[in-house]
Amino acid sequence: MPPSFAKSEMSSMGLVGRMDKVRIAQIFFPFTLVVLWQIAAMAMGPFFVASPAATFRALAEGARSGWLGENLRVTMTGLLYGYALAVGAGLLVGFLVGISRFAHEVFEPIIIALYAVPKVTLFPIFLFLFGLGVTSKAWFAMFFGVFPIIIFTMNGTRSVRRVYLKVARSLRLSKLQLFRSVVFPAILPSLVAGLRLGFGVTFLGVVLGEMFASRHGLGFVLVQSVSLHDMPRMYGLVLLLTLIAFVVNGAFLLWETLLTHRRPVQAVAF
């Protein structure tokens, strides 16, 4: 048995008791937040903080009367189209730039620089090109989400180890076989990390788009509620958006951990 293996097994056995405590604390964390929320609501009053109960009532009322489902559907449609575009373009561009070292060196700084720019101000251009509606929203969201996917695909492709490729060549694999059984499995973990971060930013793009110029969608209802000062509805919408982000992100995290058996990349997105 190689020593590193023995060591890791030992330390993981020692960790069992502590890991359980960590898990329990992790499960309790959201409940702590709800308790703090309740306390804040009682201390500051309904003008500033809607209580958890009032918030849930607002969401339940929205579900019954239909505005919630209707606007949720609009937001999710935009998100779906935008994300599909971002994934398609991101994987393609990332892979093409990643397989050539020259292209990688030329484009990487440009892509990183574009990534860090406040892209939201460019939204009017999308409105000019595609008009008001789901098309402009989807392309705008794609423009947000495509960058993490490009960057992670590109760097993943770049970091496939040379020795794998050499083995594949000496085994005389065809191009397709090379991709399917060597390159793809090697880059999959960074692909998934890119897809996860890309989803978060695409979601942000959709909500921002709806907040700025739209007649439908959760982002629109949220901005509309400011003038009505409808606090329970606003807290409900923010909670709903946060929960959607948590659930989808959690699924991606699970996939990542299953693939790598390591802790997921804690990269941050713009």
Place this chain on the structure above:
Amino acid sequence: MSVRAARAAVILALVAFLEFGPRAGFGDEITLLPLSEIAVRLWEMLQTGELSEHFAATAGAFLLAFLLSAATGVPLGWLLWRFKSVKRVLDPYLTTYYAIPIFAFYPLLLAILGFNILPIVAIAWLWSVVAVALNTAIGFGQIREVLMKVGRSLNLSRWKIVSRIFLPAAVPYIFTGLKLGMVYSLIGVIASEFVLSTKGLGFLVSYSYVNFRTLDMYAAMYVVLTVALLLNWGLNRVERRLYARAA
């Protein structure tokens, strides 16, 4: 062809597209304007001082948000590094933090804090503080234990170990956190201004759009892009130098 030349060619091609794309009838000519016309208008706006009020508003909110996230993010990062179990508990939540569309909190903050600079600063702070804290925590974790051991074996006082060894070793990592803090603060401020506000460069873009002042809108966009690109470029240069010195 060298990498530098190719990169310059790509950037030149992009700029050329911004100039000649609209002239060649890509899109319609009322809404997509060539770069040179925008540059002329931008020059005019700079001379008349139309921009200065908005520039000052954005700069003020940005500085406030950045100072706030530096002053809170670095100590938070230190706490995360110092108390490993807290970090382990919070890890899945920290990893998920940037998946939340944080700008959804902006209308809420507007309703709570009113139409002023506060909700903008609050959003920019929320958007940047976690990046600062995470990078500070990761950075402290990178400092090699052997450096501290040398300090202890030289019988340095606790204060001297911190000031002469720990902090200098941590500087590049803290800087990376602060760099992200700046970039995020700027994005947070400009995005909030764009969505709903009464001043600032982000507001100027959306206001010009809503009032069909297309030329002004593009001029403001170019200002935003230039500021962001210059800030990034400068920060990356400093960062590279710090890491080169530390290595």
